[in-house]
Amino acid sequence: MAATGLFLCIFLLGHLAGNLQLFLTDEAGKLQFNAYALFMTTFPAVKILSYLTYFSIVFHAVDGFLLTIQNRKARPTKYAYSRPDKNTNFAARNMAVLGSLILVFIVLHMRSFWYEMHWGELGTDAAGNRDLHTLVMTSFKNWWYTLIYVISMGVLGFHLWHGFQSGFQSLGLSHPRYSPIIKKTGYAFAVLIPLLFAVIPVYIYFFG
């Protein structure tokens, strides 16, 4: 759980770096992004990372599902009156629901872009590369599509708010000096990374 979760955090950084190029909405940006997309789908080392990422998502989701079932079984009778808000935060209590929403988003997201890039009917740009850039630009001109994306990034933020530091704790990486830094880094990661992801489609919607 922790290893795959933290690997996915690294994946998010890489994915974000690629996406930031989408702030370039003009012709030059289109050529650059499409060349980048081609590189990401064909370069062998990147392919290995992609397979690791697919594996991590599947393993993380299946393991999370199994853990959640076991944990429900450990308390067959619920309390008649319980106040979990007194001792835990929202994100920590709802990791499974948040994760499931992220999974729905991932499926939708891969259908829109990953599937189209591999097997869809895409045009080509001036350099002859498959034109994913135009698909992205038109997709985010759709207000509800952009809204779903932004909400999903909010969900991801909550998942990471608890998940980042939780991953370190699960691996036993705790130390009086470093743990406070890990926690703060986690909270910053949980806010900044999803925020940056979310700003891109909003920018495209208004200025693309």
Added chain:
Amino acid sequence: MNLKLKIWRQKGPKDNGKMVDYPISDISPDMSFLEMIDVLNDQLVEKGDEPVAFDHDCREGICGSCSMYINGEPHGPGRGITTCQLHMRSFNDGDTIHIEPWRAAPFPIIKDLVTDRSAFDRIIQAGGYISVNSGSPVDANAIPINKQNSDEAFDAATCIGCGACVAACKNASAMLFTSAKVSHLSLLPQGEVEAQKRVLAMVNQMDEEGFGNCTNTGACEVECPKGISLEHIARMNRQFLGAAISHSPEKGGGGGE
């Protein structure tokens, strides 16, 4: 004080059980929570009703038996206390107070608020001991132990096995309890020898009893009457991972050829 109590009544392990209302009046704010239940029980006995069964022993926060889930939290409101250390002044006149037993599959209810917590004993039996003969007491400072380790081992040793950590956890996980016992022994030289074997055996027993998995929500640490820290869970995870990779079981026999 006048209060509205809602208490879990269950005749025996097989009974379904339900919450029952008991209005109670003239409660002094200086009473402890258990004294308030004593008053209720006296009244119930006078009326010819069955008194509420609950566990208690020391009534000074050291035995860990007074397990009650009060107003949605183990041992009620207040931090660093057990139910016997909770006083009625923590409530207001006219309050409704919900009282339930610990709820976890490995802690079956025996009657009313009394649960069977022998699962904890079996976790201890699986490895919460040292096998060397400690002999007669040695001079206190004969074995040098660094201050930090001795402090942390001592903090871990204050766990009273009350089970509030399990009761508070949404997964009914026993990681805080088990990790306190693991830390307590493995941080000291006498216990370190068997550290790998111990952590594997105790974690295995914990899983076998049917406790849930830790998702690091931190509820246990907040509700623990002895302030046992999540640090111990991290240490146990670390030791468990290490032992799972590198522990080789001892060969049988020993001595001779």
